[in-house]
Amino acid sequence: MNTAPPYLMHLNDHPAPLMVRGAGSWLYDETGRAYLDFIQGWAVNALGHCPPEVVNALSAQAQQLLTPSPALRNQPREELARLLCEHTGLDKAYFCNSGAEANDCATKLARKWGRLHRDGAYEVITTLGGFHGRTLAMTAASGKPGWDAIAPPNLPGFVKVPFGDLAAMYDAIGERTCAVLLEPIQGEAGVIVPPRDYLREVRRLTRQHGVLLVLDEIQTGCGRTGSLLHSQLHGVLPDVVTLGKGLGGGVPIGAVLATEHAACFALGDHGGTFGGNPLACAAAVALLSTITQPGFFETVMARGELLAAGLRKLEADSGVIAELRGAGLLWGLKLKQPLARQVATHCFEAGLIINATRDDTLRLMPQLRVTESEIELVLKRLKEALSCAGLLARRGIAVRPARLH
Numbered sequence: 001m002n003t004a005p006p007y008l009m010h011l012n013d014h015p016a017p018l019m020v021r022g023a024g025s026w027l028y029d030e031t032g033r034a035y036l037d038f039i040q041g042w043a044v045n046a047l048g049h050c051p052p053e054v055v056n057a058l059s060a061q062a063q064q065l066l067t068p069s070p071a072l073r074n075q076p077r078e079e080l081a082r083l084l085c086e087h088t089g090l091d092k093a094y095f096c097n098s099g100a101e102a103n104d105c106a107t108k109l110a111r112k113w114g115r116l117h118r119d120g121a122y123e124v125i126t127t128l129g130g131f132h133g134r135t136l137a138m139t140a141a142s143g144k145p146g147w148d149a150i151a152p153p154n155l156p157g158f159v160k161v162p163f164g165d166l167a168a169m170y171d172a173i174g175e176r177t178c179a180v181l182l183e184p185i186q187g188e189a190g191v192i193v194p195p196r197d198y199l200r201e202v203r204r205l206t207r208q209h210g211v212l213l214v215l216d217e218i219q220t221g222c223g224r225t226g227s228l229l230h231s232q233l234h235g236v237l238p239d240v241v242t243l244g245k246g247l248g249g250g251v252p253i254g255a256v257l258a259t260e261h262a263a264c265f266a267l268g269d270h271g272g273t274f275g276g277n278p279l280a281c282a283a284a285v286a287l288l289s290t291i292t293q294p295g296f297f298e299t300v301m302a303r304g305e306l307l308a309a310g311l312r313k314l315e316a317d318s319g320v321i322a323e324l325r326g327a328g329l330l331w332g333l334k335l336k337q338p339l340a341r342q343v344a345t346h347c348f349e350a351g352l353i354i355n356a357t358r359d360d361t362l363r364l365m366p367q368l369r370v371t372e373s374e375i376e377l378v379l380k381r382l383k384e385a386l387s388c389a390g391l392l393a394r395r396g397i398a399v400r401p402a403r404l405h
């Protein structure tokens with residue numbers, strides 16, 4: 001069922017259906033088939049496909065002003081910076097177009113900060129299995145197995161430690177260290193949740209050693225785990241935070257937020273043609289205004305609990321799940337056998353979109369306004385797919401799924 005479209009570099013195996021329309025939790029292909037989308041463009045559509053708030057903000061802004069130039073003031077950029085700083089406790093914002101760009105910028109900022117405040121320290125400690133994007137620098141910063149062999153030589157200056165291991169972090173911080181860069185929960189690695197006190201302890205260590213804590217909240221932020229930033233749930237204020245994915249409610253935007261002290265760029269140190277353009281910023285303002293309304297995060301938490309309870313039941317009943325990991329509306333299911341890709345394909349054919357981050361790990365990231373009945377439907381489909389996976393494993397046969405619609 002996979003196809004390689006002509007004229008496109010072959011970097012993904014695309015399933016054949018051509019997607020033409022989306023609304024809330026549902027995606028439709030050109031034949032009108034509906035897919036219940038529990039990936040949402042990799043946690044990009046925080047409010048689902050084509051949310052009216054974001055669509056209206058985009059169309060209003062598109063008729064006013066698209067791009068004046070990053071060197072001129074525009075209202076949505078200033079409004080977005082104010083909202084983000086007020087809701088996070090950080091002081092300064094910079095906008096770019098993607099998560100990887102935001103992490104690139106944060107790393108550059110940390111190195112400059114090390115030059116100014118830590119005697120030229122430039123090393124950034126990152127974590128094994130971590131994912132920070134695919135630019136040349138972030139390929140080196142990420143700890144994805146095999147990535148160091150794609151296009152060497154790799155950018156030096158990144159030191160990797162096991163995720164969740166405080167002792168290793170303690171040992172790694174030295175006089176060349178300017179910052180620690182990590183995800184509060186490793187997303188692409190398969191939703192790896194560290195020990196409960198890890199984030200707070202890393203904050204304590206970095207403060208004690210006088211190095212910056214940079215949190216990549218590109219996947220965990222923007223309400224995904226029931227708070228604007230996941231670190232807020234731990235009472236941790238980092239020096240620098242990067243955002244992307246859900247921030248634009250479906251349109252490309254990345255952000256770097258920093259404390260006054262960490263925001264050490266001088267005139268001309270950094271920038272980008274499209275960064276902070278009013279169109280993307282207007283979408284992000286609409287997204288933030290929606291998710292910061294009273295009660296919004298409580299509902300995310302409640303829906304997350306409902307999903308988690310269903311997944312726990314599935315774990316107990318199915319016998320094929322080894323581990324359940326996650327928070328809020330970000331969940332990973334580790335299977336006992338490496339059948340995640342088969343299960344994801346089975347689900348897709350049955351009209352449910354989930355993804356396999358590893359051969360043995362499935363991930364679910366529904367939109368934040370997912371309904372209770374959509375969660376019930378997903379659990380039902382997943383149960384069927386997992387029982388097929390059990391059969392597949394035992395007998396080596398594939399069972400064709402029934403479609404949702």
Ligand SMILES: *Cc1c(COP(=O)(O)O)cnc(C)c1O
Binds near residue numbers: 098103187188217
């Ligand atoms: C997706 C992701 C990135 C990269 O974002 P892009 O917009 O794809 O460049 C970086 N860090 C984390 C944690 C992510 O999930």
